[in-house]
Amino acid sequence: MSETPVQYNKMPFRLGSSQPELKFPLSGQETAEWVNKALAEDGAHHDVTSIATVQSDRRTQARLVARQPGVVCGVDLAMKTFESMDAKCTLRLEVPDGARVARSETIIAISGHARCILAAERVALNFMQRLSGVATLTRQYVDAVGDLPTKVLDTRKTTPGWRSLEKYAVRCGGGYNHRMDLASAVLIKDNHLVAVGGDIARAINRAREIAPDGSTIEVECDRIEQVKQAMAAGADVILLDNMTPSQLKECVALGNGRVLFEASGGVTLGTVKAIAATGVNFVSVGGLTHSAPAMNLAVDFYP
Numbered sequence: 001m002s003e004t005p006v007q008y009n010k011m012p013f014r015l016g017s018s019q020p021e022l023k024f025p026l027s028g029q030e031t032a033e034w035v036n037k038a039l040a041e042d043g044a045h046h047d048v049t050s051i052a053t054v055q056s057d058r059r060t061q062a063r064l065v066a067r068q069p070g071v072v073c074g075v076d077l078a079m080k081t082f083e084s085m086d087a088k089c090t091l092r093l094e095v096p097d098g099a100r101v102a103r104s105e106t107i108i109a110i111s112g113h114a115r116c117i118l119a120a121e122r123v124a125l126n127f128m129q130r131l132s133g134v135a136t137l138t139r140q141y142v143d144a145v146g147d148l149p150t151k152v153l154d155t156r157k158t159t160p161g162w163r164s165l166e167k168y169a170v171r172c173g174g175g176y177n178h179r180m181d182l183a184s185a186v187l188i189k190d191n192h193l194v195a196v197g198g199d200i201a202r203a204i205n206r207a208r209e210i211a212p213d214g215s216t217i218e219v220e221c222d223r224i225e226q227v228k229q230a231m232a233a234g235a236d237v238i239l240l241d242n243m244t245p246s247q248l249k250e251c252v253a254l255g256n257g258r259v260l261f262e263a264s265g266g267v268t269l270g271t272v273k274a275i276a277a278t279g280v281n282f283v284s285v286g287g288l289t290h291s292a293p294a295m296n297l298a299v300d301f302y303p
Helices: 028-041 048-053 075-085 114-145 163-172 190-195 200-210 224-232 245-255 272-276
Strands: 059-066 090-093 106-113 151-153 186-188 217-221 237-241 260-264 282-284 297-302
Touching (some): 048 114, 059 114, 075 106, 114 297, 190 200, 200 217, 217 224, 224 245
Parallel strands (some): 186 217, 217 237, 237 260, 260 282
Antiparallel strands (some): 059 106, 059 297, 090 106
């Protein structure tokens, strides 16, 4: 790996910057490619059940509905799925990404060939159930924090290949994105410190020399003494790993506004409010993306 300053064709990531606009992360072509690959995987163009039981000219109306309350995410993928199977279908979006939906509420109204809707429904639901599940869980954490200024962050614990979509779902739920990838910012973790003999100052100084100008330098600490060392060396952000609320409060008081603090490790819906109340700037939750339950959605036909 390079020992000289590295330059990237993008602005340095700054933890805590303004929340990006809720813009779907895939281009039209990328969305079509995702959908076509998923439809091919599911054998949607050779749906033997629908072909054997439903007349080819039969048209129908359907609704993609919520079976539980939650936050919607993934409508672009779902709508493109139905359009890919039936270019002449009509779709009416009732609830956009990022909006809350009530149980039994219609998200997308669909009209088109019955065979095509039947062949497309599982792929459309798979996309939306996964992403809406992430958005819904994120909103639950954000709601639990309430009026406290602490921001809820995701992590890189994402499904391979799905990162941009899952991080978009976090934003739809009101959360904030941590670094997108390893090239986005410096996060010196415990194994990095072991690799440099535990010398926090040395690790930070090397990062300042080699990382792109303006990069955020964050250091993971699990002891108060490490926090003092990281502050003395000029860390921008200190990740407080698996600390108790009393320890978190002590670190925040020690920082006295000179450094940002992120709490992480074992955060649950039951503990996030108490963690936020310690005064940390951020709480990162890997479970937002690696353990979010799928949101219960369905496609219902009606006369």
